[in-house]
Amino acid sequence: MPARTPVDQRFELFDHAIAQMGKRLERVRHPEQMMEALGWGMAELDRTYAETRRSVLAKVACHSGCDACCHVPVDVQAHEVFFAANHIQLHFSATELTELLERLATHRANIAALAPGDRDLIRQPCALLRDGACSIYAGRPQACRTHHTSDAALCAAYNDESGVEIEKAYIPALRARMFAVMLGVDEALESAGYDERCYDYGTALHEALTNSLCLVNWMRRHNAFPDSCLAYPDEPGK
Template sequence: MSLVALKDILGELSEAMQENCSHLPQNRTPTMVYALAKGAADIHDGAVNSLQPSLPPTKEIACAAGCSHCCHLPVVTEAITVLRLAHYIRTTFSPEAIEALRTRIAARQALLLPLESAARRHFRQACPLLENGRCTAYEARPLICRSFNSFDEAACRTEILEKANDFYMEGYPLPFEIGSALTRGMVDGLSSAGYRDAQLDLAAALGVALDRADAAEVWLAGEDIFADSLVA
């Protein structure tokens, strides 16, 4: 497949996501919000699987179950993804597991909030959703988590955990390009529908969404519940 053809496909994916999100005002329900976020994830995974035979990785991808170096990076995601994730947690986690998760989120925020913005870029703490090296909400994970990958596990460990560097990790670009295209479409579609879907710190925003059983409803009504979760 040529780069021109890939660019066209990415454009089509972005436009499709934009169109899907633009219809939210006609169906302002939490169910629609969750469906839009799940749809984006399903489109991402399907597109990667479909295009990979034509655009295979140039090296073996090092990512595997139990490898969680990148899960120590701050994750930036979108409002509808957070709302879907909170719904997934409420409907699949036990009450004890939810309370333990909220405790981990609060502990993380206590360490992060006193830091200046520059220091936050180098903040390294396990994602609150991580347990025993595995994501407890893997099915509902954000697009960026579906997109990130690496050809070198040792480099991830060194650069992310040991040095806490700003870095570009060499990996398979296809998932990232697809995720970026869908995110652009999502943000543009929600903007045209009158919703602000800015970049949010996943852990901070998830804490807000878990604290409010009506999070999706009030977000749909226009309340800026994630104002304190914005990433500069």
């Protein structure tokens, strides 16, 4: 039986993330302050990974250039999109941004053309993938930070065939720790009144980078993006 993180440790990580993120959100008045708060949440995920037992981390097969997971649909919440968008705006040149927007527009069109229920089956490279690695690694979403595999070959097979049981490659002890922190950060934001809807990463990122009102609406605790950006637009409540 695979090693697992004790339940009390999971709740400790979860409660700590809620409390610390909640304190930071209370001080937020401007987008810059929000990015600092979100940065804490991302750093907390990285710290949680780094402090995981070596015997557990030894099972991680992920490495630079292993990009199978960068071809599957990614579900995110609005704060992950804005954190990534902020990183892009700070670090990309005008040319790089233009090229990225073209790739994101293609992604968005491909997703929009899918029949209801087919999104989970599509495979296309993330618009931010560059030479087999993430071009915004420091700004990547929580969803990407919490995903780890023990079997890169199985991930590659899943990339080619959605029927593969990818769950077999998960590392329960690590996944539990990472998800406890991620869900704690999400809970703090939701409790503070911020958008809790689930969005398609590439589609919402394109909207965030082309419509500055998205961030304004989100900071005012309205829905950040239109329904067309939802991961499951045919199921708005999902």
